[in-house]
Amino acid sequence: MKHRLAVLVSGRGTNLQAILDAIARGSLEMQVVGIFSDQPEPYAFQRAKEQGIPTVFIDPARYADREEYDAALAREVGAFRPDTVALAGFMRILTHEFINDFDGKVVNIHPALLPAFPGLGVQKQAIDYGVHYSGCTVHFVDEEMDSGPIILQSVVPVYQSDTPETLAERILVKEHITYPAALQLLAEGRLKIQGRRVMINWEGRIPQQPQDCVLEWLKIKDVQI
Template sequence: MRIDAGRLATPEAPLRLGVLVSGRGTNLQALLDATASGAIPARIVVVLSDRAGAPALERARRAGVPAAHLDPRAFPDRASFDACLARRLEEAGVELVCLAGFMRVLTPDFVRRFRHRILNVHPSLLPAFAGKDAQAQAIAYGVKLSGCTIHLVDEGVDTGPIVLQAAVEVRDDDTPESLAARILPHEHRLYVEAVRLFASRRLVLEGRRVRILPEEAPA
């Protein structure tokens, strides 16, 4: 099955993105830059964060993108918080949800609501080193290669079908911080490319495997 918004995005009718953030927002910035430059036929229509002081919110506001904090403590449980999150995304007409350092596990109901329309970036070569502190996990395990993964979000933690990956050497003197710094530019590049592939309807899901269709030659 094709993984897309049910239409081909164009510069005249760009794909509508909603981005969920918790921290610095460097992956958000990569998407903001790519949409502003026309590198991808997409537009970020809303940015939402579970943390009031997330620098990512200010990045969005500087770019003229509506941005808001939703406080999880104001809701009785995870399900009601995620339901509000989903409503805000739907009200903005979001066609693809991008998790950019969003530090919460989404509920199954949220995932079903946006089935095959949620992308996440993770700083390891999944399925290795899922969850928190992936760089530290990779160094402790002694792997020679780590990297990053863009994947579709399912009901598990970093268990969804893999869209794109990039490998990065793990050096003998690496710290979690130095490894993360070398992985980060690859995260930015792959996230933009994954959104471009989604917008151009070039992703096909076959079981757990995501196949990338060749780019069509201009007519």
């Protein structure tokens, strides 16, 4: 039985599409069982419907506070019995009401090299700070913003000519590679959290570098990480 994945979205769902594409290629051994959103008709729902994946809108306006909303969200997601919950552009910070129900099963991708530049507007933050490199981070989710243990990171250069938009585009290419790769590590049971660190079991992959495995799984030979 394939690893069951629920995905939480708020917008376009480009990382959702990258996940679906990786599954279609056979490089991600998961089944997306449901797509959930705090928005009534995000474009991500259209992507899901094209593949016959159930979509669920949970309206925040119906709930008194974040905790009540997250409890309802947890019930809806839990009904689909996911092994992992992936945040893919879900624009809400989850509280303990959700996290506790899926302890160690919730992952997120962030468009910066955490712990640098958590939160929003991170490409502008990176440019304004003067860093020479940025990238993306896949991490486990806890109750703090962008603070959970790190699974994988990919790096891009920051050019003097960059705007927040051009840097975001370059990072997004890496996101679409790195997120499915991290999810495949989960599907294969290769991750173990030890304190702040995520230990990866590379046995059987024999990589020169961990990113070699990423490219192998995704069958993308023309992209450098």
